[in-house]
Amino acid sequence: MAGGVLLNPDEINALMSAIQDGRVAPQPSKGRGAAVPYDLTSQDRVIRGQMPTLDAINEQIASHFAMGLSGRTRLEVRVSCGPASLLKFGDFNSLLAPPTTVCLMSLGQAGSQALLVLEPGLADALIAAALGDKRTHPEEPNNQRSERRELTTVERKVLGRLLGIFAEGMTTAWAPVLPFRPEIVRFESDPRLAAIAPMNEAAVLCSFEIDGPMKGLIQLAMPYTAIEPAKKALMSPPKLSTISDVRFSHRLEEEIVQTEVDLRAVLGTTRLSLRKLLDLDVGAVLTLGTSEGSSLPVFVEGRAKFTGQPKVIGGALCIEIDRGPISEIRRPFEQPNAAPAKHAA
Secondary structure, three states: OEOOEOOOHHHHHHHHHHHHHOOOOOOOOOOOOOOOOOOOOOOOOOOOOOOHHHHHHHHHHHHHHHHHHHHHHOOOOEEEEOOOEEEEHHHHHHHHOOOOEEEEEEOOOOOOEEEEEEOOOHHHHHHHHHOOOOOOOOOOOHHHHOOOOOOOHHHHHHHHHHHHHHHHHHHHHHOOOOOOOOEEEEEEOOHHHHOOOOOOOEEEEEEEEEEOOOOEEEEEEEEHHHHHHHHHHHHOOOOHHHOOOHHHHHHHHHHHHOOOOOEEEOOOOOOOOHHHHHOOOOOOOOOOOOOOOOOEEEEEOOEEEEEEEEEEEOOEEEEEEEEOOOOOOOOOOOOOOOOOOOOOO
């Protein structure tokens, strides 16, 4: 086809025969790159799109972790989170080399695990702050940061308690999406022992930066398969309504139930001309449009909600509810779609 002219079947067959015989060379397509071989048996996942709900979850984790660290260390600690990213575990292993501190965490769901990676010097700063050192911890020289240092049993216990605050924050933040129950399992100094997934498996990498008297970066790596069941919820905008405060709900309920409302029972109604109204005097009798045994409408803040019978109990006039709640009660004189009556003055 040239210049927008369609070829008939005979011309197409002749052109194909000429290309097969080598008399006509096929023209390369314009605007396209070279063909790239692709292995159909590859296990690589193609993941597209952002996950705003995951970023909102990480913000809650950062807030909970900051409050927990400030309470344990008595220091003004701030924790901020960056946007989540995806990479393969094979590329992530380069971050596990010493002297980083690697913590293996169980997610408590179908045997899934995650990794917490603390940059060099951060683990020592956290332990020192938890043990009472309130000084700002400057960065160590490069020759000291490159050395591997094994944590003692006491240091592992202290660091495990601090990172347990992070795990508690994950439990609370992930509750509306997935039932994670993270627990600190162990610390690993050898990156080969911290392999929790195949090298070609996709990992979700979340970064948390600690700022204040101590500074450092914590990176959380989770297998994509662990959060894949909630992929649709994570890629949708975060729903703030799913995050509720129980104390606020109880307090709001208490305020509502103590609110006073106007409650009135209407004995009956009638209509008068203005002249008859002006002629009324003490002792005048008005005839109401309600029979003696009929139920009376009960209005709450001007809206009909119940019906009831008038009673006298203990010398006091009252009304006994016999039906309700109901959506609407018409007053005896109300007539839908009726024109207003005219009265002479």
